[in-house]
């Protein structure tokens with residue numbers, strides 16, 4: 191592993207604090223813990239407890255963005271765009287590459303001003319062998335150089351599976367104390383993506399291109415200069431079918447608004463309420479469930495526990511807003527595989543229709559069984 195430091199960018203505007211979910215220090219909760227707080231939060235808090243998600247606790251953790259996407263999709267191009275844009279944030283970069291020749295490093299370096307801090311992870315793949323190195327680097331960064339940057343950007347290799355990298359933020363206690371995952375940005379090569387998405391893999395081998403889209407909070411359809419409108423439309427449909435939750439933008443040379451990629455809050459519970467968009471299309475990778483009515487909390491506990499036990503590996507992302515019996519507040523949750531995080535959200539308005547929205551993104555999900563399981567929790 192090679193590590194290189196350049197000098198950090200000068201920031202004009204520092205994000206001093208922001209409101210956080212009241213239990214966001216528990217970025218990673220096991221299902222059991224979630225279920226305990228899930229049940230107890232409502233019974234303990236009572237009707238006067240109005241909006242715990244926006245308590246005045248300060249979140250000093252540094253946000254981190256994961257940039258993923260297939261080989262050649264434009265990850266480094268986007269990174270260069272981020273590093274040279276005027277967003278007022280000082281960025282620390284963690285990059286990982288296969289092989290011995292550090293091509294991307296020189297690319298990034300040649301575009302960056304003398305004011306950026308770049309950290310390189312050079313060998314192997316972040317998704318497996320050097321995950322420990324990622325933890326080490328993140329902790330080194332926050333321990334020794336925390337005052338030099340405001341945001342971390344991690345560029346994964348084109349073949350990286352984003353799941354394990356995401357899980358690092360949720361499962362490593364020290365990392366989650368200091369760093370919060372802001373979002374996963376997936377670059378798509380508009381010209382070649384369809385070919386990769388359609389590739390039939392041997393049994394038990396994942397299609398990385400599909401996974402990278404499935405985990406995304408933001409999707410950039412890059413290289414649109416190389417395709418026709420019709421091709422773009424077909425690709426857009428296909429991608430929405432895989433992940434109807436992520437926002438999508440079209441781009442040439444990764445040129446997107448910085449707000450689209452930084453400060454996404456993809457794992458913030460207080461944003462999920464507004465962001466859970468129920469996409470009408472269902473597929474093997476994107477399932478959703480929605481329904482009116484009120485849920486029995488114990489039944490939900492049991493159902494989610496069973497679901498995670500049976501399908502944890504196949505459940506890439508989950509987000510939901512639930513209407514719970516005897517509670518004036520929505521219950522908001524999000525999860526990655528078997529890691530769930532949730533808390534009471536905003537209060538239902540008197541004239542508001544209480545509905546439940548659940549979005550599951552994964553593989554080999556049985557939509558009928560999901561709908562049945564959900565309906566079984568309704569009172």
Ligand SMILES: Nc1nc2c(ncn2[C@@H]2O[C@H](COP(=O)(O)OP(=O)(O)OP(=O)(O)O)[C@@H](O)[C@H]2O)c(=O)[nH]1
Pocket residue numbers: 259260261262263264265266267268294347348377412413414415416441442443444
């Ligand atoms: N025509 C066109 N070329 C682009 C666009 N974006 C990036 N490229 C080019 O595509 C090539 C690959 O871009 P990179 O940014 O290196 O892609 P990457 O995802 O980092 O590549 P790997 O690290 O190999 O996975 C470069 O030659 C870029 O200049 C675009 O929108 N249109």
